[in-house]
Amino acid sequence: MTSTITLPDAIEQRPPSSLPWARHSLTLAGRSVKKMMRHPEQFFDVTLQPVLFLMIFVYVLGGAIAGSTHDYLQFVLPGILIQTVLFSTISIGVNLNTDIKEGVFDRFKSLPIARSAPLVGATIAECLRYSITIGISLIAGFLMGYRTSTSVLDVLAACLLVLVFAWCLCWIAIWLGMVSREAGSVQGIGFMALFPLTFGSSMFASADTMPGWLRAWVNVNPVTHLTDAVRGLLTGGPVAEDAFIALGTAGLILAVFAPLAVRAYRTKA
Amino acid sequence: MVDMTNYAIKAEGLTKHYGDTIALDGIDLAVPEGSVLGVLGPNGAGKTTAVRILATLLQPDAGHATVAGHDVLLDPTAVRRSIGLTGQYASVDEQLTGRENLELFARLLDFSRPDARARATELLGQFGLTEAGDRRIKTYSGGMRRRLDLAASLVGRPEVIFLDEPTTGLDPSKRDDVWNLVRMLTAEGTSVLLTTQYLEEADALADAITVIDLGKVIAHGTAAELKQIVGGRSLQVRPTNVRDTADIRAVLSRITGRPVEEPTRGLLTTPIEDEKDFTDIVVDLAARGIPVTEIALKLPSLDEVFFTLTGKGVPDDAPADLDKEPVS
Numbered sequence: 001m002t003s004t005i006t007l008p009d010a011i012e013q014r015p016p017s018s019l020p021w022a023r024h025s026l027t028l029a030g031r032s033v034k035k036m037m038r039h040p041e042q043f044f045d046v047t048l049q050p051v052l053f054l055m056i057f058v059y060v061l062g063g064a065i066a067g068s069t070h071d072y073l074q075f076v077l078p079g080i081l082i083q084t085v086l087f088s089t090i091s092i093g094v095n096l097n098t099d100i101k102e103g104v105f106d107r108f109k110s111l112p113i114a115r116s117a118p119l120v121g122a123t124i125a126e127c128l129r130y131s132i133t134i135g136i137s138l139i140a141g142f143l144m145g146y147r148t149s150t151s152v153l154d155v156l157a158a159c160l161l162v163l164v165f166a167w168c169l170c171w172i173a174i175w176l177g178m179v180s181r182e183a184g185s186v187q188g189i190g191f192m193a194l195f196p197l198t199f200g201s202s203m204f205a206s207a208d209t210m211p212g213w214l215r216a217w218v219n220v221n222p223v224t225h226l227t228d229a230v231r232g233l234l235t236g237g238p239v240a241e242d243a244f245i246a247l248g249t250a251g252l253i254l255a256v257f258a259p260l261a262v263r264a265y266r267t268k269a
Numbered sequence: 270m271v272d273m274t275n276y277a278i279k280a281e282g283l284t285k286h287y288g289d290t291i292a293l294d295g296i297d298l299a300v301p302e303g304s305v306l307g308v309l310g311p312n313g314a315g316k317t318t319a320v321r322i323l324a325t326l327l328q329p330d331a332g333h334a335t336v337a338g339h340d341v342l343l344d345p346t347a348v349r350r351s352i353g354l355t356g357q358y359a360s361v362d363e364q365l366t367g368r369e370n371l372e373l374f375a376r377l378l379d380f381s382r383p384d385a386r387a388r389a390t391e392l393l394g395q396f397g398l399t400e401a402g403d404r405r406i407k408t409y410s411g412g413m414r415r416r417l418d419l420a421a422s423l424v425g426r427p428e429v430i431f432l433d434e435p436t437t438g439l440d441p442s443k444r445d446d447v448w449n450l451v452r453m454l455t456a457e458g459t460s461v462l463l464t465t466q467y468l469e470e471a472d473a474l475a476d477a478i479t480v481i482d483l484g485k486v487i488a489h490g491t492a493a494e495l496k497q498i499v500g501g502r503s504l505q506v507r508p509t510n511v512r513d514t515a516d517i518r519a520v521l522s523r524i525t526g527r528p529v530e531e532p533t534r535g536l537l538t539t540p541i542e543d544e545k546d547f548t549d550i551v552v553d554l555a556a557r558g559i560p561v562t563e564i565a566l567k568l569p570s571l572d573e574v575f576f577t578l579t580g581k582g583v584p585d586d587a588p589a590d591l592d593k594e595p596v597s
Contacts, residue, residue: 034365
């Protein structure tokens with residue numbers, strides 16, 4: 001494009017990529033990552049939180065719940081990992097809500113790129129944060145004595161499963177970010193929704209000791225299935241059915257909320 | 270007669286409602302290729318809504334428009350390829366540097382990495398931001414930010430540029446800066462739609478002016494034509510010493526032969542038709558040794574334009590910024 005005058009159209013532009021949508025999304029993901037790197041405090045929640053939660057749950061409550069802190073660590077680590085990742089999905093909604101008010105999104109909308117590209121780009125960058133949480137949780141757990149008993153591929157599959165689930169779930173936060181007037185309300189609604197999803201699951205305790213009504217909820221809660229599948233992948237046990245249910249629910253969430261989010265973004269003035 | 274003009278922008282009957290509020294009530298706008306149209310109006314007149322519709326950010330409820338020959342509703346992507354948009358609020362990423370912003374937009378316009386870098390360097394140079402290029406936007410002054418914003422809208426060498434109140438909130442010297450940049454653009458033949466609240470700005474930059482109020486076009490013409498309608502300029506003099514007020518008043522009324530008013534304490538104004546009067550007044554005051562802190566020729570303010578055109582002033586209770594009302 002720099003030599004408009006001398007070269008004819010055909011060779012002036014680089015050959016159009018077959019997937020401009022993917023390229024634009026990646027370019028915009030690069031922007032989000034750059035912004036994250038300049039605000040390292042954005043990583044506090046994803047780095048410190050899993051470590052703090054692990055220490056509180058294992059050393060404060062673990063002995064009382066499971067009889068030994070080590071046994072409880074083996075049980076609770078997948079739960080803490082998933083909980084931290086799920087809670088960090090809220091921030092994308094908060095960030096986009098403020099980002100959009102700055103005006104740079106107006107320019108994105110005036111460019112010949114897909115309307116979904118800025119949103120998809122932001123979610124790709126979020127995956128970096130989720131990956132950091134997963135990594136930190138595993139490392140912190142390992143230092144505290146957590147041991148996996150499966151293959152490296154199984155462990156990677158567990159990480160990927162959490163990542164995919166979180167990526168699908170973050171579209172709810174994006175949609176909330178688009179339809180909420182204030183960033184604060186995104187945070188409030190997000191937390192309200194995540195408490196029953198995380199604590200009302202098999203993350204922190206087996207459902208066996210819970211009252212019947214709660215057990216019924218825990219058993220249908222997709223986060224229970226996600227946790228059980230990750231547990232299976234990290235320390236052995238059945239995986240397939242739980243993973244299938246978790247991914248199916250995540251896919252359903254994506255199918256409903258991604259279009260809603262993009263639509264809300266398009267019509268947001 | 271067949272209209273043979275080629276239009277960069279042609280809009281007919283654009284209408285937009287936000288609930289019960291009418292932002293645009295069927296306005297027509299036309300920008301012949303290579304010319305500058307000034308859209309003049311107060312806050313809430315519908316200027317920004319019109320720009321957002323033409324830039325494909327909003328869909329009109331009725332009416333149609335073409336930009337660079339492409340229909341905004343039928344072929345928005347082609348419109349987006351042809352336009353540059355500079356918003357009322359700096360639409361660049363504050364957390365990134367000037368160069369990163371320009372490279373980002375170039376990449377999104379499908380420039381290769383080296384081309385994007387070259388274009389960013391070129392624009393930073395053109396807009397006097399080479400030094401500041403690697404600093405984050407949030408450290409920029411208001412004037413630098415506007416310049417970068419303008420540069421950002423030129424990355425893809427657009428045929429049509431929208432400047433939505435490009436100088437609102439800038440001090441006068443920075444405003445002149447932006448004006449010069451806009452003149453540079455128009456000298457290259459780019460078509461421009463400029464919205465503004467200042468008749469002075471439309472007068473300085475636009476070939477034609479459309480005045481809108483409450484979503485309707487209330488006047489259209491060249492700056493000279495409009496000035497004829499709304500009356501000429503006025504001279505403002507602010508004495509350094511209040512006790513000179515009476516003497517200055519006498520000088521003014523003798524030379525212009527028109528009544529002299531004191532709208533606020535310590536400021537004298539009088540209508541002025543002949544530019545020679547201005548020089549005479551300056552010479553006369555100097556000869557008498559009367560010091561003044563300010564002496565200036567003023568175009569009618571938007572308030573006065575509106576008073577003449579509509580018989581009422583800009584309403585004080587006008588919604589602060591209707592244009593920004595979100596779609597429900």
